[in-house]
Amino acid sequence: MTSIPLFPLNTVLYPDGYLPLQIFEVRYLDMIRKCIMGEQPFGVVQLLDGTEVRKPGQHETLAPVGTLARVIEWAAPLSGLLQIKCMGTQRFRIVHSEQLQHGLWMGQVEMLPSDKVIAIPQEQQNVADALGALIRTLQEQKIPVDQMPMQPPYRLDESGWVANRWCELLSLTPMQKQLLLSQDNPVLRLELVQDELSEHGLLEG
Template identity: 70%
Template sequence: MAAIPLFPLNTVLFPDGRLPLQIFEVRYLDMVRKCIAHSEEFGVVPLLEGEEVRKPGQHEALGAVGTLARIVEWSAPMPGLMQIQCLGTHRFRLLSAEQGRNGLWMGEVERVDDDMAVPVPGEQQDVANALGSVICALQHRHVSVEKMPMQAPYRLDESGWVANRWCELLHIATPQKQLLLAQDNPVLRLELVQDLLSEAGLLS
């Protein structure tokens, strides 16, 4: 792939995940406008060192694996502020990155194969059931589609989809989430999520 603009964040975006962002820094306002104008995606990478808002002399360290983000909704409620909704599409490995004068990172990336649609094994069915319970609880509270933390269709029979949604919901450190994102085997990712849920007492 050609070099793409990068958006380092203190979070990890997973394929099919939703990501709302408020954009106010000039470097990202320009990037978002170009992405919208040309229907292009940008890369979300974990920020392992430094802060999201640029500061003079700050050192930033980027994660080695990220996810492409497609802007699906946007608005500009006032000058110098944009609100966007993004959808994670494909994982990538960051081969190299360079920061421009305006602070925007550009990265050479290599796309990672998408998860195969592997059924949830019987041993991990409790993980899918627990996620289904979360979705039902949110629906019973009449949470709107726009505010749901995951987007339909709910593929509760698919290992990678279930694992990714739990990775987004669980309060775990960014480096740990990046390791889960980098895991190529969706069933193994689901097993690791099961361990985390068990440790947190979230599985019956």
């Protein structure tokens, strides 16, 4: 088991996901600075109850599964403000968590297996095609790479990568996002994403 600092957010980070953040709370400024200096990751977990910015007397409930985040770029434009860009790496399950006196959460976590590299099944090829079409549209609109919701390399032939990018893009409930993040089989995750896309009329064929 590993002990890591946790960053509860109203979003879910998936492996290979891109997450830009603005940090201004003291508890997270210290944490992120230490992660940058030590080249260490931190854990992004979904906030099931409570708000991202700490309030007196607030109770925060953390989701049981999260993803390690690695800082790939940072800037400090003002005193007391950090702008960071992170990439998701490996999923983990929280075994035990506690909130320290100054508000930072620490977690004892066990790492979950990385997705096996599995080609897109023919039945789900339309899911990958739709994501490829979206990426091309954004590129044609001259969206800068660092403002794209997904980062290269675009692994449109991998079930796990395609499923994870749709998990980030779709408007899903917190419970749905957690179920998808917790799903160890990337093809099954892709099938569940396909069901969501079909339900919203976002797939051809």
